[in-house]
Every structure is written in C-alpha cells, then in structure tokens.
Amino acid sequence: MTPISRFPVPDVLDLPEDLRTRILAVQEKSGFIPNVFLALAHRPAEARAFFDYHDALMEKDGPLTKAEREMIVVATSAAxxxxxxxxxxxxxxxxxxxxxxxxxxxxxxxxxxxxxDRQKAMLAFALKVSREAQAVGDADFEALHAHGFDDEAIWDIGAIAAFFALSNRMANLTSMRPNGEFYAMGRQPR
Structure with a gap:
C-alpha cells in the first residue's frame, strides 16, 4: 500500500485533544478521515492554522456559493x-x-x-491569481464587476485561489494521496 505522505503520519489518538476532536468529528460526518487531516497533523500548530483558514474561506456564507468555491479549488488545483x-x-x-x-x-x-459566463470569468481570475498574481490589475476587477461580482466576492475568489496554491504545494511536497472514497462520491445523480 502506498503511504499517504512521505512524512510521518501521527496516530489520531496521539494528537492534541482539539485536533483529535476535530478529526474524529470529520470522520463521524463523512465515514472516513480525509488524508489531508492525517498528513498535516505531522505539525499540529500548522494544521490548526491551515484548517481554521480553510474553514473561514470555504464554509462561510457570502457572495459565492459553496459549489462555486469548490470550482475555484478544482480549477486551480488542476493547474x-x-x-x-x-x-x-x-x-x-x-x-x-x-x-x-x-x-x-x-x-x-x-x-x-x-x-x-459569470463562473467562467470567476475561474479565469482565480487561475490568474494562482499562476501570475503579480499581473492582477484594474482590468481584472472591471471584468469581474461586469459579471456582477463585488469587491468582497473578488477577495473571496483571490483568497481561495491563493490558499489552495499553498495547499497544492503542501500536498505535492508531502506526496499526499487521496482517499479511495473520494473517487466515487457524487458520481451518481440523486
């Protein structure tokens, strides 16, 4: 079996109580522990900060739907x-x-x-932030405003793209493996 990370993966029961509780809650909800929790728990303080920022970006209500937030993650992560x-x-x-x-x-x-077209404009901007943030300028904001995005939504798009640039690099650094459960999830229409 291929390891889930090239770095040591702690046993959940050996983690600080707050991380252990968080991870076990995820397991209870999803039926498994996503490997990202185990791989990043190698450094508990960094794992806490990572998951807190993830949740602040991805779980809040706001101008982007939760599906649109995930679109940004998938598009930039593929790139x-x-x-x-x-x-x-x-x-x-x-x-x-x-x-x-x-x-x-x-x-x-x-x-x-x-x-x-609005979602495609959102993803074009997210990819620009992910690949060449130094080139973001007023024209990018104007294009998004034309599709109905306000500055708060633009912040969200950019912050998600930037955060997942970090996440992507850490996943690649650690050689993090996706759980097998993810491959089948959501494949059958309900």
Missing part, C-alpha cells in the same frame, strides 16, 4: 497539478453542485465546462 485536491475537492464539488460531471469538466478545461 497546479495537485492530485489530492482535484480528487478530494472534485468529490465535494460534485456533491455541492449536484452534478456528477462538473468536477471532471472543470479540472480538464473550465472554458468548455457546463458553467455560466
């Missing part, structure tokens, strides 16, 4: 060649969008995916 995040967040996207095809479409080529 960053992050197998873990494409597979794991692809599963979440399929579930949140209630569409078994959307994650594969977004991961391969969002321009040809079954998305609105």
């Amino acid at each position: 960053n060649e992050c197998q873990y995040c494409v597979v794991a967040h692809g599963a979440i996207l399929r579930i949140r969008a209630k569409n078994p095809l959307i994650a594969d479409q977004v991961a391969v080529n969002y321009r040809k995916a079954d998305l609105t």
Whole structure:
C-alpha cells in the first residue's frame, strides 16, 4: 500500500485533544478521515492554522456559493497539478453542485465546462491569481464587476485561489494521496 505522505503520519489518538476532536468529528460526518487531516497533523500548530483558514474561506456564507468555491479549488488545483485536491475537492464539488460531471469538466478545461459566463470569468481570475498574481490589475476587477461580482466576492475568489496554491504545494511536497472514497462520491445523480 502506498503511504499517504512521505512524512510521518501521527496516530489520531496521539494528537492534541482539539485536533483529535476535530478529526474524529470529520470522520463521524463523512465515514472516513480525509488524508489531508492525517498528513498535516505531522505539525499540529500548522494544521490548526491551515484548517481554521480553510474553514473561514470555504464554509462561510457570502457572495459565492459553496459549489462555486469548490470550482475555484478544482480549477486551480488542476493547474497546479495537485492530485489530492482535484480528487478530494472534485468529490465535494460534485456533491455541492449536484452534478456528477462538473468536477471532471472543470479540472480538464473550465472554458468548455457546463458553467455560466459569470463562473467562467470567476475561474479565469482565480487561475490568474494562482499562476501570475503579480499581473492582477484594474482590468481584472472591471471584468469581474461586469459579471456582477463585488469587491468582497473578488477577495473571496483571490483568497481561495491563493490558499489552495499553498495547499497544492503542501500536498505535492508531502506526496499526499487521496482517499479511495473520494473517487466515487457524487458520481451518481440523486
């Protein structure tokens, strides 16, 4: 069996209580522990900060739907060649969008995916932040404003793209493996 990380993976029961409780709650809800929790728990203080920021970006209500937030993750993670995040967040996207095809479409080529023009503009900007943030300028904001995004939504798009650039790099550094459970999730329409 291939290890889930090239770094040591702690036993959940040996983790500080707050992390152990958080991870076991995820296991209770999903039926398994996503490998990202185990791999990043190698450094508990960093894992806490990572998951707190993840939740602040991905679990809040706001101008982007939770499915749109996952679209950003899948598109930028594909561009960053992050197998873990494409597979794991692809599963979440399929579930949140209630569409078994959307994650594969977004991961391969969002321009040809079954998305609105607004969502395609969102992903174009997210990819620019992910690949060449130094080139972001007023014209990018104007293009997003034309699609109805306000500055708070633009912040969210950029922050998600930037955070997952970090996540993608850590997943690749650690050689993090996606859980097998993710591959089938959300594939059958409900």
